[in-house]
Amino acid sequence: MPEGHTIHRLARQVRGAFLGQRLEVTSPQGRLGGGAALVNGRVLDRVDAHGKHLFLGFDQTWVHVHLGLFGRVTQGAGPAPTPQGAVRMRLQGAEDYLDLRGPTVCAVVGDADKRAVQARLGSDPLRSDASPDQAFARIRRRSTPIGALLLDQSVVAGVGNVYRAELLHRVGVWPFLPGRSLAEPVWHGMWDDLTTIMRAGVRSGRIVTTAPEHRSGRSGRVRRADALYVYGRAGQPCRRCGDQVRADTLAARTLCWCPTCQPG
C-alpha cells in the first residue's frame, strides 16, 4: 500500500473526516506513549503530507506518521470499538474514528522537528511546491544509477518500489544509467509522467500504470493482474514487447525491468 500516493490520499481522508475538530487522541498499545497527552483534546488545524510522511497539526504541535512497509489505517463511523490488535494511535472525532497500526514512525514533534524531517526530503511530485529542477540538480551530480536515485527520498520524495519500476518502464529508461548521464529533457519527461501516475494513484487509491491497449481485460475495472507493466512480473513476458521481464537488486530492493523496452 504505502507509497506517496497512499499518504496524500490519507491526508485528504483525514482532512475530510477530522479537520477543524477537537479530537480525542489516544495510544492504546503505546508508540505515541505519553505524547498522546500533548495533543489529546486539541483542535486538528492542519494536515500536511510530504513524500511518505504525514503530519497532523495541532497548533504548532505535530503528530508525525510514517507507515513504513506495514503501516495501515482504518477509519470507521461512530464511536471506536474496543481496539483489535495493536492500535498505535487512535483518533476519535465527532462522527468518525481512525486507527493506526504498524507504523514505522508515530511521534509527537514540534515545528522544528517537522522542518528537519522535510529538509531531508526532496521534491514531492504530489505537492504544489515541487521542483523538478531541484530534483534534477541532485540527480545530475551523482554517478549512482537512476534506478537507485528514484528510491532516494532526498532526491524525489514519495516514490517507492512500484512507481520506480513502472516509471522506468513507461519512459523506456535503462535502470542502471548513471544520474549524471540522464539528459535533462528525458528527466522532465520522467517527472511529468511520474506526476501523472502518482496523481492517478491518489484518485483511485491503487497503482495502475498500464494503458488500456496493454491489458487483457478490455473494459470495466482494471484487474489486479493487468494494472502494472513490470513490477512483480519477473520471468513473465513484457506487456509491450513480449520479451522476458528480468529482476535485479538495485538500492537493496528488487527492480523488475524489460531489457528490450529499457535498453542500455
Next chain:
DNA sequence: ATAATATGGTGAT
C-alpha cells in the same frame, strides 16, 4: 502450524 514475503527505513558493521 510455520515460513516466506511485501509498495520502507535506520543504524551498526
Next chain:
DNA sequence: TCACCCTATTATC
C-alpha cells in the same frame, strides 16, 4: 551488506 523494526497475507509443510 546485514540485522532489525513493524504487520498482514500468502505459500508451503
